[in-house]
Amino acid sequence: MPAPTLTRRQFAKALGAGALTAPLIVRHLFSAPPSRVLRHASFGASNMAWADLQAICSNPFVQLVAVAEVDRNRLGDVLAAFPDVKVYQDWRELLDQERDLDSVNVSTPDHQHAVMALAAMERGKHVYGQKPLAHDLHETRALTDYARRHPRLVTQMGIQIHSEKSYRTAVALIQSGAIGLIREVHTWSNKKWGDQGPPPPVGDPVPEGFDWDLWLGGCAERPFVGRDYYHPGNWRKRLDFGTGTFGDMGCHIFDPVFEGLALTAPLSVRSEGPAPDAWNWSTDAVIRYVFPGTRYTEAATIPITWYDGDQRPPAEIRALVAPANPPARASTATPARPADPRDEGSILIGTKGVLHLPHPEMPRLCPVEQFKDYLLPQVTGSHHWSDWAEACVGGAARPLAPFAYSGPLTETVLLGSVAVRFPQTTLRWNSARLRFENERAANAFVRRRYRRGWRLGSV
Template structure:
């Protein structure tokens, strides 16, 4: 009986967090810069997505990049050209120890280092913008969510489409009841961040400007293999990335999670590829069952597909003769269907029924500038960890399920455990290697 009460309390908390898409954030800092001041910022990562994040944050006139840390110094040249005078570090821990004047940071590293760096930054009272997925494990996501709440820091996950007009239109349309109560959702991505081949049996020389031990960070030691991990293929690897599902699930399932005010799933099942000993599978097909919300029928079934997997012909027929987008979602409601191509205007179906329907126009805003302004005490972020933490937990549970294909996993969110397959719980949390432990994780 006690476990039931805890679960209900947890579900209510998650429902409230999901509603944060439209409600003010609970995160306030006691150390905001005054509105007239500049936000002093550091980046963990100097190129690729990290550089894109830095440039997007710099759209705010109140942003100043003070320092960056990147384990590969060869990848710091462009940021030094764009931001003359920026300090360069190779060890993220040294940056945090030495740069005492910072207000905020972004964490745009491989997935396995998101949680260690984010938690360490929050322990120093810094506001954090962390790329998706927020963490690599469910346990880490829970701990970051709790730490952000307790420390009252400004937080934002890098799901920038969350603030885009088309995303907000999907959410507003579903919540306006245009297609009635939603009973089923099908979401997919054509990306294929996975690998069926074994790890190459070779050892290559580490490039002179790459600190390979620091790149491994909390992961177990192994030999450097050129082109297999760094700079981009790490997404495919079990110890460093989260495959296509973790990479794109936080984007594509974000409007599903927000519009339907979903809480933690009751169960999850994978009928697609399983990972091999080193890499995530290529073609995933995962099914979740969620508890009822004000925007759904009784239970909601959510289907995820990636790689070569796609919804059935019956589901595809719901969008008529339209070519199915490479990424997107189909919401099936009691009064109609909403087709949502990824980062494109939603379409209500059948056409005849909705030809006169005017979609809501909630507008959009800049996800990055929103973060900088929240750090200055102006407004709130729309994807704080109170929202993006539980969203990440849901996505990562789907990733976990692919390790136990054709098995329905019953999920106890309050207890952070699979109740019917005990061996699955070994993947809810991971151990950090000796010397890389982080307090709070």
């Protein structure tokens, strides 16, 4: 059936304020025409899943065959746009019944990402997986390794700004040496995906049409709590289901730094913020990474610090990207914009200058007067979802954030989910062995346990 028309305003509304501010570029003029129809299914039908499937189905060669939605009360948008789509409540049944599928998007809470994605990949389906790629380090490595062993599978993680002009330009500036070799990096988000205290002691009735046990997946059984405590919105705050602010926004904001510097796995990670309690992630994180140096860094190692909630880089760092006066010309690199302490972004300090990358906007080079005549590299963005969809059907486009790239990025970010449990402790990381070398207790959080009846792979 034909895909619905997707306007910029509708798409931005579906993603939520601030999630996508760069222009939507829908690629319908292919350099090589698709060779076949892409028979697609969505795991999830609302919120991010609804945004993802709209973007994927904006391509005329995509046919939405089925959706799996654990909460039948959240099917309204999909059924209105795709009245003939097959609906399943259990995603496993969908995979068993719809054997002619070509691809899926996994756009559910974090704790379900890995089991869904790997089950689909084992059945030969291309996968578009939302960030973070998985809930823990072992799950992430499993998806990355499987994708590498099966290169015909087309994968992409949902870090859509990665493909847009703003982030592509930032990477080009870093790698061209615009600010010299990089000495240190500071990244931050003002979001607060955390909480304190236990859930209410008495559970609530499960809404009709919602399969709470299936929503839990491999996590331990517990009473359902209404008032949006878990579903549909606040699961990111809970240890078992989400990955905190760093798991959510870190995958976005750390992305151009990771790619621009051509980083590999960090050598160590250290949390100087509060620890989570027994149920919830904390906020106001300060997480310090040390990475091996690359050809884009000044020294043999490079420090990178993440801040969230009310934490920010030190005042002297923020002062390096103070507002410019007068504003730079429109044709130059750096429109005048302060490093607003309430916002999100990165500051990279180099030997020749400073790069400020407000998320998800165009980069600024500082001091502004020094770079007032510096022309930006000519970089174009692309449509993150269409690149993946076209590649699935043999088109010329290629995904820019396949699991081979986004898996190591996610591992780096999720090291923070372990570090925050051991405040003021420098954890030495051995990526090859997927373990911490100096803190045995930390290794208990590398791989989660699933409850009976659930496993990673061959579900």
